[in-house]
Amino acid sequence: MNGFDQSKDVRSEAFGGGKIAVLPPDVANKIAAGEVIERPASVVRELVENSLDAGAKRIDVVIEDGGATRIVVEDDGDGMTRADAVLAFERHATSKIRAADDLARIGTYGFRGEALPSIASVSRVTMTTRRSSDNAGTCVRIEGGRAEPAAEAGCPAGTSIVVGDLFFNVPARKRFLKATATETGRVAEIVRRHALANPAVHFTFATVAQGSRRERLVAPACASLIDRAAAVFGDEVGAFFPFDRTANGVRARGLFAAPEESVATAEGITMFVNGRPVRDRVLVHGVLAGFQSLLERGRYPVVVLFVEMDAALVDVNVHPQKSEVRFADGRVVHAAVSGALSGALASTPWITRTNAGNRTYVVESRETPGRFFPAAHASRAAGTNQATFAFRAAPTATATPDASAIATEEPTASRYSSLRVIGRYANTYVLCDEGDALVVIDQHAAHERVVFERMKAREGARATVQRLLLPVNIHLAPAELAALEAAHDVFESVGFEFTAVGAGQVVLYAVPSFAAGRTPERVFRDVLREVSEADHTRALANARDRAIATIACHAAVRAGDELTADECDALLRDLDTTPNNGNCPHGRPIVTRLLRRDLEKRFHRP
Ligand code: ADP
Ligand code: MG
Numbered sequence: 001m002n003g004f005d006q007s008k009d010v011r012s013e014a015f016g017g018g019k020i021a022v023l024p025p026d027v028a029n030k031i032a033a034g035e036v037i038e039r040p041a042s043v044v045r046e047l048v049e050n051s052l053d054a055g056a057k058r059i060d061v062v063i064e065d066g067g068a069t070r071i072v073v074e075d076d077g078d079g080m081t082r083a084d085a086v087l088a089f090e091r092h093a094t095s096k097i098r099a100a101d102d103l104a105r106i107g108t109y110g111f112r113g114e115a116l117p118s119i120a121s122v123s124r125v126t127m128t129t130r131r132s133s134d135n136a137g138t139c140v141r142i143e144g145g146r147a148e149p150a151a152e153a154g155c156p157a158g159t160s161i162v163v164g165d166l167f168f169n170v171p172a173r174k175r176f177l178k179a180t181a182t183e184t185g186r187v188a189e190i191v192r193r194h195a196l197a198n199p200a201v202h203f204t205f206a207t208v209a210q211g212s213r214r215e216r217l218v219a220p221a222c223a224s225l226i227d228r229a230a231a232v233f234g235d236e237v238g239a240f241f242p243f244d245r246t247a248n249g250v251r252a253r254g255l256f257a258a259p260e261e262s263v264a265t266a267e268g269i270t271m272f273v274n275g276r277p278v279r280d281r282v283l284v285h286g287v288l289a290g291f292q293s294l295l296e297r298g299r300y301p302v303v304v305l306f307v308e309m310d311a312a313l314v315d316v317n318v319h320p321q322k323s324e325v326r327f328a329d330g331r332v333v334h335a336a337v338s339g340a341l342s343g344a345l346a347s348t349p350w351i352t353r354t355n356a357g358n359r360t361y362v363v364e365s366r367e368t369p370g371r372f373f374p375a376a377h378a379s380r381a382a383g384t385n386q387a388t389f390a391f392r393a394a395p396t397a398t399a400t401p402d403a404s405a406i407a408t409e410e411p412t413a414s415r416y417s418s419l420r421v422i423g424r425y426a427n428t429y430v431l432c433d434e435g436d437a438l439v440v441i442d443q444h445a446a447h448e449r450v451v452f453e454r455m456k457a458r459e460g461a462r463a464t465v466q467r468l469l470l471p472v473n474i475h476l477a478p479a480e481l482a483a484l485e486a487a488h489d490v491f492e493s494v495g496f497e498f499t500a501v502g503a504g505q506v507v508l509y510a511v512p513s514f515a516a517g518r519t520p521e522r523v524f525r526d527v528l529r530e531v532s533e534a535d536h537t538r539a540l541a542n543a544r545d546r547a548i549a550t551i552a553c554h555a556a557v558r559a560g561d562e563l564t565a566d567e568c569d570a571l572l573r574d575l576d577t578t579p580n581n582g583n584c585p586h587g588r589p590i591v592t593r594l595l596r597r598d599l600e601k602r603f604h605r606p
Helices: 025-036 040-053 082-087 100-105 115-121 171-175 180-197 225-236 281-294 330-346 350-355 403-409 443-457 478-486 488-494 520-532 543-555 565-576 596-602
Strands: 058-064 070-075 124-130 137-143 151-153 158-164 202-209 212-219 240-247 250-257 269-273 276-278 303-308 360-363 388-391 420-425 429-433 437-442 465-475 497-502 505-512 591-595
Touching: 025 115, 040 058, 040 070, 040 115, 040 158, 040 180, 058 180, 082 137, 115 124, 180 202, 180 212, 180 225, 180 269, 180 276, 212 225, 225 240, 225 250, 240 330, 250 330, 269 281, 281 303, 281 330, 281 543, 303 330, 420 565, 429 443, 429 565, 437 443, 437 596, 443 543, 443 565, 465 497, 465 520, 478 488, 478 520, 488 520, 488 543, 505 520, 520 543, 591 596
Parallel strands: 058 202, 269 303, 360 388
Antiparallel strands: 058 070, 070 158, 124 137, 124 158, 137 151, 202 212, 240 250, 250 303, 269 276, 420 429, 429 437, 437 591, 465 505, 497 505
C-alpha cells in the first residue's frame, strides 16, 4: 500500500492522544525534500545516481527552463517490477541496504531511500519502467505526493522519470530558484561530474529554453578517463596530464591541466571519493598544495581527482545530499593528493609541448599513466577534432613510476637545452628556434626557478653562506624583531647568520651564497617581510619555501640584465635538470611559444 494515500496517522490516538504525534508521511516527505531537494540540480543528481545504481549503460538528461518546468532522466538500467515501482516512492524504501551495518560499506550512490518520495512530494512525477525480462512495463504518476494507481505501460527496458513543475506546491522554494542560466549551469555540473566518474556510460545532456533545444553534452561510452575528459571539457582545456599514486593506502589518481590553464575559482577541481562526487576542503587544499609554487595567487588548477580508499575510513553519510565526506584521517588523504600531484607536476617536461600545434601527447599507458613522451611519435587520433591523446604501451623495463627513469628515457627533443638560441629581446627574453615555433623564455622567471630548486634541495643540509666582509647593522621595529625571533630557524636554515644586539639592532654577518652580491639588508628585510606576512593564502605554504623564493628572486638574473650566449645556453641546461621547470616559484610561466602556423596566419600566408 502506498504511504502517500494516508491522510492522517492514527498512532497518536491509539496511544492515548498526548501532544506528540507522528507526522503523516506526506508532511515528513515534504520536510525531507527540504533537505534533499534544493533545486533542479539536486533532482538530476538523485535521478542520475539511481540510474547508475541500476547499472545503466546509457543515461539521457533533458531539462526545460533550467529544470523548473521539466526534468527528464531516462536510462537503460535494470528497471523495476510493478510492486517495486510503487514501493520506490515510499519513504526509506531502498533496495540498496538492508541493515544499519551496511552503512559502513556503501557501494551504491543511493542508500537513504529518500530521493524518490522527496521529489514526488514537491512536483508532478511520471515514472515508466520495465525490466528487460518483463513483457509489460509500469507507469506511476504522483502529484505532490499523491499517487494514482499504477498502470500498465508499453516502454523500453529501463526507467524514465519525468519531473514536472518542481516546487509547484512549495512557493517559497520556487521563488528561491535562480535564473534559468544559473540553474542550467548547476545541472550541467552534476551531469559533467557523473560523466567523468563513469566513462563507460553513454551520457547526453540537452536543454530546452523558450521552445528551442540545445545538445550540451554528447559523451559516448569510452574506455578511459582521458577520452571522457576530452569529450566533457572539449576546447575549454587544451590538454590533460595523468597522475596516479598510492600512499598509505590512499590512491589519488586523475588528470590535471597545465598550470597556465588555471582558473579563478575552485570549480575547476572535480573531486570524487570512491567514485562519489564530493566537495571537500581537505581535497581542494591537497590539490593546491600539490601545485604549490606553480600557480599564481588566487588561481586554481583544472583537475579531475579520484580518491580511492578503504570505505570504512571515510564517512559519506554526513550530508543529506551526500556531497560532503568525513575522513577518519584527513592528513593522510591530504598528503596522498598533494604528493601525487606534485610528483607528476615536477616530472612533467612542459617543454614537450613543442609540437603543440595539435597538442598531442604520448603517455605510456591508459591505466598507469604518469610519464610523458614528447609528441614526436604522436599522431593525431583519427576521428576527433578535440585535444587528442595518443597512447603507447609502457616499455616493461620501466614499469615503475620513478622520476629518474623518466629523465633518462626522454629523447633529447624534449629538453630546453635542445633549443637553438637565436637571440634575446628587451634584455629579458631568450628567443629560441624550435622549428614549428618561436620559443620565448623569461630569463628571470627561469633563473628564479633554478635557484629556488637548488636551494630547496639542500633541505636538512648546511646552507652555503657568503660571509660579509663588513657586518651590516640593521634596525628593526619591535614587531619585526618578534617576527625574526619566531622565524629564527628558517633564517638560519637558508644561510643567514646574525645576532641581536639589543635596542632593536641586529648585526648581519653572512647571507645565503646565492644572494652574494645583492644588497644584504634588502634581501634580509624582504625575507623577513615574506615569512612574517599573515596573508600567504596561496602558492608556498611553508615559511622556508617562501624565504627561499624571496632569496631566489633576489639572486636570479633580472629582467634587463644582459646575458651572453654562453649564459643563455647554461640557463637552458640548468632548466633541464630542474623540477617544475614550467613556472617560476610564484607560479608565473617561464616559457611561451609563438607557433609558426600563427605567424603564417598573420602574414596571410596560405
Ligand atoms: P535510494 O537510491 O536511496 O535507494 P531512492 O528513493 O532514490 O532511494 O530510490 C528508491 C529505490 O527505487 C531504489 O533503491 C531502487 O531500488 C529503485 N529505483 C530508483 N530509481 C531507479 C532506476 N532508475 N532504475 C531502477 N531502480 C530504481
Ligand atoms: Mg537514490
